[in-house]
Each structure stands twice: as C-alpha cells, then as structure tokens.
Amino acid sequence: MNYALICGAEIHVELATKSKMFCGCKNDPFHAEKPNIYTCPVCLGLPGALPVPNKKAIEDCILIGLALGCTIAKVSKFDRKHYFYPDLPKGYQISQYDQPFCVGGQVETSFGPVQITRVHLEEDTAKLHHETLSVGAESARAVSLIDFNRSSVPLVEIVTEPDIHSAEQAKEFLKKVRDIIRGLGVSDCDMEKGTMRLEANISLAPVGEDPGVPPSLPPYKVEVKNINSFRFFAHALEYEKVRQGEILDKGETPLQQTLGWREAEGKTVVQRTKEGSADYRYFPDPDIPPIVISRQWVADIAKRLPELQSTKIDSLISMGIVESAAKIIVNNQVMMDYLEHVKILNPKYIQSAAKDMVNKKIDYKKLTPTDYIKNIESKNSEKITDPAVLTPLITKILQSNPQETPLNFLIGQLMKATSGKADPQVASKLITDLIN
C-alpha cells in the first residue's frame, strides 16, 4: 500500500543572551572551564529562590517569531511544566503552555509551505554526565553527575504543523529555519554543540484514490528524539517510513512511542512507550506576572529584523533567476554585489550574469561587471552573414524537413545550429532563395 509521510518538527534553539533566562548567571555553558561555575540559588532551584524573566530573551523569542511570520501575543505568560528528573532541580520546567509569545507563522519550501504552530520560550535543563569514577582507593564505579551551567539557559521552541511530507522537504525547511535564526544573530544554531536540537513527530497515512484529497491525520504519532543533524533527520524520516509502512501493511497500528535515532546503526530505538499523553499539570507560574506586549514594543523589536535570506531569494527569483541559482548567490556576498552592479548597468543581463557565475563560466572575481556586459554585447554583434558558411547548413535543415514548413521554424533550426549567431535577415533571404 502507498503511504504519505506526515511529519511535524519541534526545534529547540538555545539563545545566546549574556545571562540566563531567570537569573543573572552567565549564559555560556559550552565555554565554561568546569562544571557548575555559572550557578546561583535560582538556577539551582534552591528553596526560596524566585525566577525573574530575562527581557532580552523575550525580545529574541519575539524576533524569531516575527522572522517566521508569526503573530505576536498581546498578553503572554509563563507556566510550570511538572516532571521529575535529576536535571530538573525544581521538579518543574518554566515553559509556556496556552499563551506562547508567538503563534501561526509560515515558512515556504519548494515542496509547499510549512506552517509554524507556535514559538515559545522556556528554560533549558541541567546536563547529566554518566561517567565512571574512582575516588582514592575506591574501585571505579558508574556515577551520574549533574552540571548546572546549562540549567535555566533560555531555550526557544519552534513547533510546526504536520506539513513535512518528505525527507528532502525536511532538510530544506530545517536549513531555512537555521539560516533565518542565524541571520538574526540570536543563536549560533550549532547542532553539534546542541544549541539547536531537533525532534520529529512522524506518522503515515494511506494515500487515497483521489490524489486531490489530502490524507487525514493518522490516529497515532511516533516521536523521534536525539537527532543531531539535518541529514540524520532525513534518515530518521526515511527509516520510519519503511518501518511504520511494514506495520501498517500487516493491518496493525504503530505504537505511540518516543524513539531515539541511532545514526551509527541507521535506525530508531525505543526510549519509552506512552500510555496516553503525559500529564505535566501545567499551570501559570505564580512567581512571574503575566507579560503585556505593547505593539510599540513589537515594532521596536521588529527594527532588529535584517532583510531575510528568504526575502532575498524571492527577490532574485522575481528578477528571473532560477531558484537553484538564487540559493547559491544569496550565500555569496561577492555574487550579490556583482548582480547589483550588473542591474545598475543593464538589468537585461542579470539572468545571464547569474547563470554564468553559478556555472563558473566567468571568473566573477576578476572580470568586472562592465567588461562582462561589454563581452556579451560584442559577442552578440558577431553575426554570421557569410552565405558560404550558412548555405550548407540550410540545405541540411531542408533535407531533414522535406514537407512544407513555416519559415520561422527553419530560421529557428538554423539559429540552433549556429548557437544563435546566424544573421536573421541574411538567413531569411538564403532560405527563401533555396526553397524557391
């Protein structure tokens, strides 16, 4: 049976603010000289400690929301999400539940748009290190250690609708989101360090007979965590498509599970099986008053929006440059400047300049835009007018087109044979003469 892949992504991005989300501790877990040096009562969750939200982190979160085309809430709040885990010192994570800062955005991909459900702000957990230690004469033993340098670092979560339908689309979408956030300068989005982390919610739906009817949302969903590259994300999608397809073919429903992706083995492994959804007992954090977001504040934050990559790509496409070329050019400031120059000199050569740079037909670092245009124009002026050259070509064309054929078609064939260099007036006269 044929199945459509249905995937929604959850993207976590650690913000590069100076201080942590709810305290004044330094936010720099990856360059810390040793564990537990950037800590205080608040991020250690000590009795009596209270969170005070970081305004810069809120602004960065709203900025990401704006860049992803979201609507910004007028009133937002923080909620407590409860679960027990050693890396969560308060027994709850401060997150956002039903009033996130940003909702309802969209990111275009060449396979169709991916809707952004929400963008919210929360605190990161501490980091567990599972190690083998021997202290003094003691024999080595396995221990779990906690590093709180990362505890309460601001974390933005971007959640999408289940609009991703292929591994290729996933890669394109994720890269685009990463590029947008990097362009804002609010996070380095480094997958290796873990400042960008991915999760996929994957299910399959049988494809109906009418291709116009989109598949309905399946009654189950498999969550895949621990994906630390775009390529692995794509691999996980491909793997799950096969695995879930086989289960569905047997007439069964895949279990509602949380899986981990193991790239080395090229497969997902079960982390935990859920019986219904987890109950986090969300409720508004009484330690943090609701946050009123004035439109003026949003406008001030929006001033930090650079012209986005996607906007630049769209603008190149509108100038007639093919999308694949536009994507290469947009990442190369020299090419961008070159095109800008060409546009000023003579906009009709933009397409060819783009094509020639991307295909490496010209050395754009040496050839000036002025010389480039001069070269094209002089090449164009070198028309073939010599009947001795053209007549044998025309004869050949007429032989392969014995039936009556429109003149323009024959001229077109000649142009093709001469790479457009035949002088149309001379050619027209020669063809007419030869037919007659």
Add this chain to the structure above:
Amino acid sequence: MIEKSIIELHELIKSGLLKPETLIDEVYENIAKYNDKYNAYITIRDKKDVLADLAMASDKKTSLLYGIPYSMKDAYLTKDVRTTAASAILEDFIPPYSATVYKKLQSAGALLIGKANLDAWGHGASTENNDFGPTKNPWDDSRVAGGSSGGSAAAIASSMCKFSIGEDTGGSIRNPSAWTNTTGLKVTYGRVSRYGAIAYASSFDTIGPMGGSAQDLAIILETIAGVDPYDATSSPEPVPNYLQGQTLKVGNLTIGMPKEMYSHGLDPEIKSSIEEATVEFKKIGVKVVDVSLPIAEIALAAYYLIAPSESSSNLARYDGMRYGKGRELFTTENIRRIMIGTYALSSGYYDAYYRKAQKVRTLLIQKYEDAFKKCDVLLMPVNPGMPPKFGQLVNDPIQNMLADIYTTSINQVGVPSLALPAGFSKSGLPIGMQLVGQKFAESTILNLGHKYQSVTHWHTRKPKL
C-alpha cells in the same frame, strides 16, 4: 526590658542607659527558662554569634532596630543558619544564601536570635503538623499557639525575642497572633520581597512582622518593605513612613463591619469583644457602619484548591534527589495537600477545580471592592473560636481548615490586614480581631491599630509563664 516598645528600647540604647548585650542576655535567659516548655524555636543561634553580629553592626546605631533581638519563622533562608521549614526533609539544610528580608534586617542592625517553629511547609493552623514537636501556647500550655507562624507568636508572648518575621498565606500570621495576644501584620501581596522565603502558595504568600504593638510593626515594615529585583512579584509602590503615618488623625475614617462574618459559627465571646472594640473606635472619632461580604464559604473552598495546587508544585523540588532526605518524610498534612493539589492540576480536572477556584478569586476581589465603597477599613474576627487543645485540629482535617474561615479570603484578594488583641475570654484566653485595609493601605490600618492601642491596654498584657 524586653517588654518595652522598640522606640523605648532604642532611646535607652542611644542614651547609653541600656546595653544591647543586656537585652541579648535577657532574651537568652528567657529562652533557657521557657523554650523547652513552649518549643517556640527550632534553632537557637549561639549567643557568641549574635554578639559578633552586634559588633559588626556598630555603624548602625542610628537605626531604630539596632541591637533589637528578633526571630524568624523557620521558612526564611538565613545563610549559615540552619533552615528547616519544620520538616525533617530539610533537617540538615544550611542555606548558602539569605532571604532579602533577612538581609534588610541585618543591614538595619537587628539581631537574629533563632528560627521559630511552624507547621511543616506552612501547612496548618496549629504548629502541630511538623517534625520538631508542637509549639505550646504561653497562655495555656495545654493549647496550641496557632499557626503556621506559631513559634514566632509564642516566642514574642514569652519574651524570647522582641519581634518576629512571620509568613501569612491564609492566616498564618494573624491566627497565632490572635491566639497569643500579640500583634501581627499580613501585608499587601508584593509589599515585601518573597525572595528566600520557602514557598507554600506563591500567589498568597506574604512576609510580615509580628510583635508587641502596631507601633513596633510600623518600624519593622518600613525596614523590610519595598521592591526587590530578585522578586518579579514585588511592587514598585513607594514605601511610606509608617511611623509618621501613625501621627495622622483617624476621624475621617470609616470602619465597616461585614455582617456575614459575625453570624453562626463564631464564638460569642469573640463577637462581644469586637463589639466592645467598636465602642473604643467610635470614641476616637471613627465612624462604624454595617457592610456585606458574603464570601466566607466560597473563599475557603477556593483557598483549599489554589493553595494546595501551588504547594504541590512548590514542594516538587524536594524530590529525594537533593537535600539528603526523601519524600517519605512529608507529614500526613503535607501529603494531603500535595495530593489535593496534584489532583486539582491534573488534566481533565483543571477546569473543574483550579480554574474555577481562580474565578472565585476574581469574584472575591469584586466583593471586597464593593465593601470598600462604603468604608476604608473592615473589622473582622480572626478565628472562629479559642485556641484548641492539642490534637483537636491535627486529628480533624476539616476543623483544621475551618480555623482559616475569616482569614483566607484576604490572601486571595491580596489586601493587608492587621491582627491585634481585642480582649480576653472569661477563661483568660486571648481574643484577636483584624483590621483589613485596601491594597497598600498598611499605613491606614497600622495607624488605626496604634490609635486603638493608645486607648486600650489588652496588648500590654503578658501571660504568667
């Protein structure tokens, strides 16, 4: 000496007639005599540490609180001084940092003597629900001192400190104040920083002073109040001069008597004592009118959903992975409130319980606003009855909750309330009343309380120990 007012003590110290060391000696002598009997303190600081603090404070002699010995409910983090919340879970917890309120009192030159007993994590109204033994009432040691700030109230009543910092979530300052003939202030939510106060129910918790008179409390409040960058819920509202506020005339004020608060269930002796107090208020020129505040039962129901909900969340950090002690050490009352709160926040029940209780809270705010249209201050009982005998409340969870019937709505509305002595029962037990003000009107109720205490002498009576 310790029975004198803070201003009197300050004048004596300033003039050299009283050495702060003498005051400290007196307090430690009282502790030696009475603490075993009343169990007001969980932790008593070494006297030499207190004297070292006094030496450190030599530059603070102009402060009214310089050299004044005080205690704190053991719910405040005090750096290097054990802090337990009266729970075995924190039996060995030595805080690495100090609560804002403790720092403020340190910089005013006040001297912390010890950490006072309470119901573990603030869960209770009798200081029986804990792991360090019950606090006994200095007026009758077969009775409870009230709670949850019972240790603070008993320490003041038995002269084991001059004042104390209590914590009021649903009556925890006012209830023991009323049952021990002391004066206690529940402040407006946000008036005093909560940073470093072990949370019971974060949206109700308030930090307030307890002591011998409204005048003493004015001095303490001025020291501890104000916005704190470490507490997002603390208010930027300016802190007035409360002591100066007590020199203002009260003739323009109107006291409202909510009739519902004096109906069935209230001990007739408490009712008549408060009625007598209104006579005194009228004598000093205050107008007294009847108002309506039909809320007691719904307020109690909402309180006992919201407070346990928040508490179940606040206590999640004592997960057995930290602080060296496990969750099995929560008391029966703790477990009851954690379970109620966990249930109320669970998906599928949230709307029916937590959200509905929040709607009641909005309703309460409206009802109080309506009442305050007719008066400046409300006069109400604090407790429905006299301090119970031991075991009466701890063995009857519903009675334990009903003890809070006149107090919890005030925390939900967030307004301030001053509990002060209003007389004694025929059997010689103290009776309290509360003056409830509008938000940030501490100045008004402290002034009214001070005027009342200037013409009455209930608050100067001390128990025979």
